[in-house]
Amino acid sequence: MxxxxxxxxxxxxxxxxxxxxxxxxxxxxxxxxxxxxxxxxxxxxxxxxxxxxxxxxxxxxxxxxxxxxxxxxxxxxxxxxxxxxxxxxxxxxxxxxxxxxxxxxxxQHPWFVQSRQSQDNEMSDWYVWADANEDGTQPNNWLSIFGGPAWQWEPRRGQYYLHNFLTEQPDLNFxxxxxxxxxxxxxxxxxxxxxxxxxxxxxxxxxxxxxxxxxxxxxxxxxxxxxxxxxxxxxxxxxxxxxxxxxxxxxxxxxxxxxxxxxxxxxxxxxxxxxxxxxxxxxxxxxxxxxxxxxxxxxxxxxxxxxxxxxxxxxxxxxxxxxxxxxxxxxxxxxxxxxxxxxxxxxxxxxxxxxxxxxxxxxxxxxxxxxxxxxxxxxxxxxxxxxxxxxxxxxxxxxxxxxxxxxxxxxxxxxxxxxxxxxxxxxxxxxxxxxxxxxxxxxxxxxxxxxxxxxxRTQPSLIEGDIRFIDTPEPVLAFERSHQGETVLCYFNLSESAAEIALHSTPNVILDSLSHVTGSLEGNTLTLPGFGCWFATI
Known part of the structure; x- marks a missing residue:
């Protein structure tokens, strides 16, 4: 490969x-x-x-x-x-x-179909089984993501089994x-x-x-x-x-x-x-x-x-x-x-x-x-x-x-x-x-x-480069991506209102051949329209 x-x-x-x-x-x-x-x-x-x-x-x-x-x-x-x-x-x-x-x-997996039959079959401990408390309640207070207790009673075994998700999704015993x-x-x-x-x-x-x-x-x-x-x-x-x-x-x-x-x-x-x-x-x-x-x-x-x-x-x-x-x-x-x-x-x-x-x-x-x-x-x-x-x-x-x-x-x-x-x-x-x-x-x-x-795909810095964030006020997010001596500046306006930001680095090449580059630079002031973004190399 x-x-x-x-x-x-x-x-x-x-x-x-x-x-x-x-x-x-x-x-x-x-x-x-x-x-x-x-x-x-x-x-x-x-x-x-x-x-x-x-x-x-x-x-x-x-x-x-x-x-x-x-x-x-x-x-x-x-x-x-x-x-x-x-x-x-x-x-x-x-x-x-x-x-x-x-x-x-x-x-309905064959492993569980067998495991639920008894407490002494070959797959009896392939799932998480536990006895009821003295009063018949669940073994502990664990809950299912899908609502309610994470334990379901199985009458064939006389035990509860664990399901972190649906009752139809019993947990394996790793x-x-x-x-x-x-x-x-x-x-x-x-x-x-x-x-x-x-x-x-x-x-x-x-x-x-x-x-x-x-x-x-x-x-x-x-x-x-x-x-x-x-x-x-x-x-x-x-x-x-x-x-x-x-x-x-x-x-x-x-x-x-x-x-x-x-x-x-x-x-x-x-x-x-x-x-x-x-x-x-x-x-x-x-x-x-x-x-x-x-x-x-x-x-x-x-x-x-x-x-x-x-x-x-x-x-x-x-x-x-x-x-x-x-x-x-x-x-x-x-x-x-x-x-x-x-x-x-x-x-x-x-x-x-x-x-x-x-x-x-x-x-x-x-x-x-x-x-x-x-x-x-x-x-x-x-x-x-x-x-x-x-x-x-x-x-x-x-x-x-x-x-x-x-x-x-x-x-x-x-x-x-x-x-x-x-x-x-x-x-x-x-x-x-x-x-x-x-x-x-x-x-x-x-x-x-x-x-x-x-x-x-043509930008190694975006694929493999390091990342360093640049201090900017809300709602602008900015960072540098650097790889093998090249650094790409990335600026994003997360709101629908225009934003102005003072740049701390002088760009070498503005990557304006990309339609995503919607910001404009005048001096060291970058203006980003609503939901605008801007890329440049330094």
Whole structure:
């Protein structure tokens, strides 16, 4: 492989396969749909595709509840389709990263079907089982992210089992070495098929506290939602014992040792802990654990230059050996075009600026499908909801369906996504921002995305360079990216009002061939229009 560290500074395009492109007329996207759109993906100028789960599943959590780790769910296709996807992507020099959901399985997985039968079968300790308290209550106070206790009674065993997510997603017992081996064998199955890496879902949830100690209460003023509603009881605790245990570090080393047998492959861990930045640094330290860490730190509602700067600088001060990966949107949170809009309305200039900002931070980049189109959060009526999370917490929290609606490809019926009724309704506002229309518009967010990502590939400083922030007043965010003697200045106006900033460095070349460069320099005063950005070398 020409560059085994291709992932450093890579742009990774996340595909939620249910909603990308349907080719067999069942209203659900499939692998064939991804294959058919590889030329579109290639034109985006991205380096890799991360595909959310497509494995066999009862779909209680839409693929994050896996019943067979080594096969494709029929709604998405089959293993031959996957082999073709790998081959066709690699022809275009696009890497394929797939989700691996290791901490839990579906309750219909054969391992759990056997484990739940009795307390003395061969797989009896493959999951986290515990006796009831004397009064019949749950073993401790741990809570599920999806609401209520994290324990479910199983009458066949006369015990409770742990589920950090849905009751249909029982947690595996990683204290058992047989479990670790079986999990790694499943991972290697896909390595042998030629995947280039893994996005490891909830990877800090693999181990639990063996003593089952209660989590302490969290003061009301410190309850902050990271991908979940703040009125969710889950936010009422410090989650010290149900995840992020010290034993998990050794499992990270096991994963890395396996991937090292397949040069050029990468592990990107999704991390959500009480101090996600510290955990990201820990899980990527030493060169013997994960290659990259990914968290919800920039998937929040805080859209101030101070917050973004503090978040990035904090990680930079802690992650001295690992490599970060940043995202503004994904399949679990409100789309950034709405979330960071002052009035929840999509503003194309803001979308273009955010693309440039995310692509300029030090680290790799995850861009969620539709972000290049400037899609905002879709409004989904209660009767159309599919997400059990949203159904449980309606109306205070409407769940994740609004960011998962089908990709709009054209003005045709169902926005060209499917010939049948889609599994989630297509948003009318999304149809207006469809791919075909934007490709025909030189000023569209899609065209700006393509231009910026292609230009970024020519800028080593933005791909591999160091980062140093420049003191600026709100709402301007500014930093330098430096690599091998070259420094790029990056300035971003996060508001829709114009801003003036005094430069402390004299630019050598203003990179005004890029349409994103909307600022103007007079003397040492830089004027940035609303949602403007500016790049120059010094």
């Amino acid at each position: 020409a560059n085994p560290q291709w992932w450093k500074g890579a742009v990774i395009y996340q595909i939620y396969p249910r909603s990308f492109q349907d080719t067999n007329g069942d209203g659900i996207g499939d692998l064939r749909g991804i294959i058919n759109r590889l030329d579109y993906i290639n034109d985006l100028g991205v380096d890799a595709v991360w595909i959310s789960p497509f494995f066999k599943s009862p779909m209680k959590d839409f693929g994050y509840d896996i019943s067979d780790y080594r096969d494709i769910d029929p709604i998405f296709g089959n293993l031959n389709d996957f082999d073709e996807l790998i081959a066709e992507a690699h022809k275009r020099d696009i890497k394929i990263i797939i989700d691996q959901v290791l901490s839990h399985t579906s309750d 204290h058992n070495p047989d479990v670790r081996k079986a999990v790694l064998d499943n991972v290697e199955f896909w390595l042998k098929k030629g995947v280039d890496g893994f996005r490891l879902d909830a990877i800090n949830f693999c181990y639990h506290d063996a003593q089952l100690r209660d989590n302490p209460a969290k003061p009301k003023e410190k309850r902050q939602g990271r991908g979940f509603s703040e009125d969710n009881p889950y936010a009422f605790q410090y989650h010290y014992y149900n995840n992020t245990q010290p034993e998990n570090l050794e499992f990270m080393r096991d994963i890395r040792a396996l991937l090292d047998k397949y040069p050029g492959t990468v592990a990107l861990g999704e991390i959500s802990s009480e101090d996600s930045l510290a955990t990201m640094a820990e899980y990527t330290s030493g060169g013997d654990k994960l290659h990259m860490g990914y968290s919800f730190e920039l998937l929040t509602n805080d859209y101030s230059s101070e917050y973004i700067r503090t978040t990035v600088e904090t990680l930079e001060s802690r992650m001295l050996e690992g490599w970060p990966c940043w995202a503004f949107s994904n399949h679990d949170v409100e789309r950034v075009a709405s979330r960071w809009s002052s009035d929840n309305q999509v503003k194309p200039l803001q979308v273009k600026m955010l693309t440039a900002l995310l692509g300029s931070l030090r680290g790799s980049v995850c861009m969620y499908q539709g972000e290049e189109l400037g899609l905002g959060e879709a409004s989904v009526a209660f009767e159309d909801l599919q997400d059990p999370y949203g159904i449980t917490f309606w109306p205070n929290f409407k769940g994740r369906d609004g960011c998962r609606t089908p990709m709009p490809w054209s003005q045709q019926d169902n926005a060209g996504f499917s010939d049948a009724k889609p599994w989630l309704p297509v948003s009318d506002t999304h149809t207006q921002r469809n791919v075909t229309s934007q490709l025909a518009d030189a000023n569209s967010t899609l065209k700006a995305y393509q231009e910026f990502m292609q230009w970024r």
